[in-house]
Amino acid sequence: MKQKVIEILKERSVIKKVILLAFLFIYTTINSQSLLSGNYSYCYGVTDNGECKIFSFKNNGVFQREIQGELGKINYGKGHYQIKNDSLILNYDLTELKINSFRKYKTYFNDSDSIKLYVRVFSHSEKVRPNVSVLNLKDRYGEVTDKDGLAVLSFKKQAGSKKIQVSDLCCGNYSFEIDTKLNYEIEVYLSEGYNKPKAIKNQIEKYKIMKLNKNQLKLKEGEQIITLKKKS
Template identity: 35%
Template sequence: METINLKGQNVIKYLLYIVIVFSSNCMFCQKQIVGRYSSLMPNQEYYNYFDFNANGTFEYHSGASLGDDEFGKGHYEIDKDSLILNYDLTEVQYDSYYKSQRYFNSKDSIKIIFNAYNFDNTPIHKLQIYSYPNYNSTITDFDGKAMLSFKKEKLNTKIEIHIEGEFLVKQVICIDLSANYIFNVYMNSSVIIGFGHPRAIKDEIKKYGLLEFRDNSLKLNHNGKIIELVKQSK
């Protein structure tokens, strides 16, 4: 009878061992992550989250109340005990740009003329334009036109011209104070009030150690740093 009890106990221990090993392995046998996972609590000024989809794609967003500071999009893969994020689907936006003409004369001052448009060639009113470091400023009129004037300096005396507006991608132009300029500036829209597009992550692969994978949380290791992501409602 004692021998039978010992055998029964051994069987139970063996079954428990199988269950533990099976559960541990199954933690990583799932190939899909679905839902929004964040390292921050919801309803805060700042946010940082991943949206994982059943088709193997994801989106990453990080920012604050004014909008994204950083974003990316791509494919994800679970390979054994690793989570691999391939940022291969991020859509990169166009920056603002300009076309310039330059001319010289014998006057003791120079003129910088601006014609400002959006990407639909519509003139932009109240676009802010200022120089640095010797400060001078103006704004564009209803026709998108503005002008700055400076004392003429020696060749290769440089200053910066900053051009910006609300929900527009800022641009900075470097000019020589020995020349006159005509600038046609084309300003692209931005999704945030700040000075440019959010920082786009593209053509990058990030690999995380997958320490835990549960229904409502992920625990990752990235270069020795432990990251806990908790599932949230969208």
């Protein structure tokens, strides 16, 4: 009977220690996340032509990150973060992908000795895009879309293909190839904004935390040390 009582007391002691360790872990994690919560930035390179990393950490364990350059956003990502021991782990599992430029087209054949290429240009929001260049760079031949977003090009019918580039000062360039034995009716939808930032998705990054206080976050990745300043 005495032995059984001792075993029960030992089991209770172990359970208490497990509960205490779990409580300490949860408290440390919540406290670290609370301290980390906020916006941070790290800029490098020459001031006018450099780049800035910007991180935003929320108390709910969600972060956002982007790199800004001279011409705007270069890349971006979003996901969950956790602080484990002395490491910051970023999981880019929430990044929302932006739609790239794309086209829809129909083709037809006839007995003419030339082909026609009808290209109508829109933005992603389906607004027509006038004054957009539609050209074949190799032949230095092209047209500009009219007020209805339409450009019409003609080529000699022959075996082979040609590369067509749609070029807009607002939205950048979009290229595709055509078969020079077929006529085309094409709708091109350009992604809005000249700079197309790259998305970071389904990637995990791990940093060693060198310092974390109310003013800065110092991280180490490999041999590189990054000091992020907290924005007030």
